[in-house]
Amino acid sequence: MTSSTDLSVRPGTSIRDALSRLDRSRGQVVFVEDADGRLVGAVSDGDIRRGLLAGATLEDAVDRVMNISPATVPPTATQEAVDELKATRGIRVVAVVDDGRIVDIVGEGERIATPLPTPVVLMAGGRGQRLYPITKDIPKPLVPLGETPMIDIILGRLHGQGFRRVHVSVNHLGHLIEEHLGDGSRHGLDITYLHEPMPLGTAGAMAQLRDQIDSPFVVMNSDLLTDVDLRRMLGFHRDAAAHATIGAREYGFEIPYGVIRRDGHRVTGLAEKPYHSELVSAGIYVIDPSALQLLEHDEYCDMPTLLSRLMDDGRSVTAYEIHEEWIDVGRPEDLERARVAWERRGR
Structure with a gap:
C-alpha cells in the first residue's frame, strides 16, 4: 500500500504545489482532502495540463482543475474490482475510501489488503x-x-x-x-x-x-x-x-434410474438417469x-x-452463489x- 499522506493536499493548495507533490512522490495522482480528512477530489498531471490549456495558472488553487469524481473503492473491494477499475479508467492508482476518508491507496503493482x-x-x-x-x-x-x-x-x-x-x-x-x-x-x-x-x-x-x-x-x-x-x-x-445474504452452492445428483413422466396412468415421457440440481446453503x-x-x-x-423470521418480518434475504x-x-x-x-x- 502507498501512503495517502504522500499523495494528498488540501483544497486551496496551488496547482504549482500539487505538481511538485506529484513529482516528489513519483505518483500519477494527488488526492485532495478537506480539513476533516474527507476526499473531495483528485488531480493528475493530465488534469493539470488540461487546466493550463484552458487558462489556469500555476498559482491558481488546485480546486480549479481537480476531478471531483476520483476513482475509489470501498474497503470490501476485491482485487478483481480494483484491477477492473484501473483498466476501465486507464489509471494506476486507486484510493480505498471508507466513510468519505482515504484509508489506503493501491498503487501500481500493489494488491488490496485493507484490514x-x-x-x-x-x-x-x-x-x-x-x-x-x-x-x-x-x-x-x-x-x-x-x-x-x-x-x-x-x-x-x-x-x-x-x-x-x-x-x-x-x-x-x-x-x-x-x-x-x-x-x-x-x-x-x-x-x-x-x-x-x-x-x-x-x-x-x-x-x-x-x-x-x-x-x-x-x-x-x-x-x-x-x-x-x-x-x-x-x-x-x-x-x-439485504438484511441477510446466504452463501449458496449448486448441489446436483443423478437419479440412477429411468424416470417416468405421466399424466394419471398415461406415460407422457421417459428420462434416462436425469440430472437434478438445487441451490443449497453453503x-x-x-x-x-x-x-x-x-x-x-x-x-x-x-x-x-x-x-x-427475517422473511416473515418482511425483510430482504438474498442468495449469493459460490x-x-x-x-x-x-x-x-x-x-x-x-x-x-x-x-x-x-x-
Whole structure:
C-alpha cells in the first residue's frame, strides 16, 4: 500500500504545489482532502495540463482543475474490482475510501489488503457426530488436514482477506479450541469467544452479540474448506440492501434410474438417469445486526429459523452463489477429500 499522506493536499493548495507533490512522490495522482480528512477530489498531471490549456495558472488553487469524481473503492473491494477499475479508467492508482476518508491507496503493482472492521462469527460449538469417533476427544474444528487444524486454515484465509475481528462460538470440547487459539494474536487476529451453556444451534450463540455489532457481519461454519471471496460477498450484500445474504452452492445428483413422466396412468415421457440440481446453503452468511434482535439469550435457534423470521418480518434475504472451491467437512469421505485438496496445494 502507498501512503495517502504522500499523495494528498488540501483544497486551496496551488496547482504549482500539487505538481511538485506529484513529482516528489513519483505518483500519477494527488488526492485532495478537506480539513476533516474527507476526499473531495483528485488531480493528475493530465488534469493539470488540461487546466493550463484552458487558462489556469500555476498559482491558481488546485480546486480549479481537480476531478471531483476520483476513482475509489470501498474497503470490501476485491482485487478483481480494483484491477477492473484501473483498466476501465486507464489509471494506476486507486484510493480505498471508507466513510468519505482515504484509508489506503493501491498503487501500481500493489494488491488490496485493507484490514476490514467487519466481524466474523465462526460457529464451532457442534459435536461433529458424523465424524465420530474422530471427534470423540477432539472438536471438529481442530481435526487436521495434513498437520494443520481446519480452524487454522480458515483463520489464515480470513486474515488474508483483511478480517481481523473474530468471535468463535464454543460448546463441545470448547476449552480445547480456546487453548489452541488463545486471543488470536498468533494468527494476527483479535479472537473472543461466545460460550454456549448448552447446544444453541447454528445461530443461537449470536444473541450474545446484540448491541455489540453495528454493521453487517460474516457468519460461517468452522468445518469449511473454501476459497470464497468474502469481500465480494459483503459487497453483494450491501449492493442488494439485504438484511441477510446466504452463501449458496449448486448441489446436483443423478437419479440412477429411468424416470417416468405421466399424466394419471398415461406415460407422457421417459428420462434416462436425469440430472437434478438445487441451490443449497453453503454455511456462509452475511447478516445485518438488526437480525440479532430476533434472537433470545440461551435460545436454541438454527440459521434457517433466523432467516425465516427475517422473511416473515418482511425483510430482504438474498442468495449469493459460490463458485469457488468449497468442501463441507461433515463426513469421513468429505474429510478425506479436503485432505487431498489441501495436500495438493502443498501447504
